[in-house]
Amino acid sequence: GEDVEQSLFLSVREGDSSVINCTYTDSSSTYLYWYKQEPGAGLQLLTYIFSNMDMKQDQRLTVLLNKKDKHLSLRIADTQTGDSAIYFCACSADSNYQLIWGAGTKLIIKP
Amino acid sequence: NAGVMQNPRHLVRRRGQEARLRCSPMKGHSHVYWYRQLPEEGLKFMVYLQKENIIDESGMPKERFSAEFPKEGPSILRIQQVVRGDSAAYFCASSPGQEPYEQYFGPGTRLTVT
Numbered sequence: 001g002e003d004v005e006q007s008l009f010l011s012v013r014e015g016d017s018s019v020i021n022c023t024y025t026d027s028s029s030t031y032l033y034w035y036k037q038e039p040g041a042g043l044q045l046l047t048y049i050f051s052n053m054d055m056k057q058d059q060r061l062t063v064l065l066n067k068k069d070k071h072l073s074l075r076i077a078d079t080q081t082g083d084s085a086i087y088f089c090a091c092s093a094d095s096n097y098q099l100i101w102g103a104g105t106k107l108i109i110k111p
Numbered sequence: 112n113a114g115v116m117q118n119p120r121h122l123v124r125r126r127g128q129e130a131r132l133r134c135s136p137m138k139g140h141s142h143v144y145w146y147r148q149l150p151e152e153g154l155k156f157m158v159y160l161q162k163e164n165i166i167d168e169s170g171m172p173k174e175r176f177s178a179e180f181p182k183e184g185p186s187i188l189r190i191q192q193v194v195r196g197d198s199a200a201y202f203c204a205s206s207p208g209q210e211p212y213e214q215y216f217g218p219g220t221r222l223t224v225t
Contacts, residue, residue: 004153035216042115043154043202043216088153097144097206098167099214101153 002026006089006102013110018076020105022089025070029091032065033099034074037086046074046087076107084109113138115205115217116185123223124193132188132220136205143186144214145171145178148200160186193224 006022024032033048049056049063049072056063062075072091076083086104093100116135124130136143141162146154156170160180171178175193180186190197200221204214 008151040218042218043204045214045216090153093156097142097159097214098156098170099146099154101146101155103151103153 002029002091002093002100004089004091004100004102006087006105008103009106009108011108011110012079014079014081016079018074018079018083018107020074020076020087020089020107022072022074022102023070024072024089024091024100026091026093026100027067027070029093029100030096031092032063032072033088033090034061034063034072035088035090037088037104038084043088079107079109081109081111083107115140115203115215117201117203117217117220119220120218121221121223123225125225126194127192130190130193130197130222130224132190132201132203132222133185134188134203134205134217135185136203137215140205140207140215142206142208143180144204144206145186145188146202146204148202148219150199154202157188190222193222195224198222198224 003025012018034046035043060077064073088104089102090099145157148154158171158178159167175191200219202219203217206213
């Protein structure tokens with residue numbers, strides 16, 4: 001079946017850029033998402049990208065999509081302590097409403 | 112406009128008991144989705160409901176699990192005769208339509224089976 005993979009941890013210094021990577025197997029995914037989960041909280045949709053786009057920028061967030069390699073990344077510029085969270089990559093399945101999720105990348109900010 | 116509400120936030124059940132998880136969608140949303148998250152794993156789709164209808168339950172175990180979204184009141188995910196393997200975080204999302212980028216998530220219910 002479809003699979004989404006991401007590394008479990010990323011550690012960056014405050015003020016640096018964070019790049020969280022994700023690979024997926026379903027080449028027919030129409031939408032690809034990044035969600036943020038803070039401790040004890042629900043999932044917050046950060047941004048999403050349509051499969052016919054290569055890049056999307058939203059303030060400090062930049063999403064890059066490489067369809068050929070089935071690779072999605074999220075870049076957070078000027079990482080702050082408030083960015084500490086788990087970041088989930090998700091892709092739409094055939095139905096579009098069913099999302100296939102990665103296990104999440106825990107972003108750790110070093111002072 | 113209040114967000115998606117889930118209760119309880121934490122639920123402890125002994126093996127063999129029943130667990131009832133509630134989800135109140137955002138105002139104006141008629142589509143509800145339930146997901147399960149096991150420790151250190153991503154979310155797994157369980158079921159998609161519209162008011163009074165189950166649209167897709169392909170991710171839900173055939174036995175012991177059921178879901179409903181009545182005309183009035185919250186959506187309920189019911190787990191009968193819970194086992195330790197049911198321990199997980201259960202998330203509910205709602206949307207006004209079928210487009211998934213409009214899915215708004217609740218804070219989740221953490222179920223612990225002892």
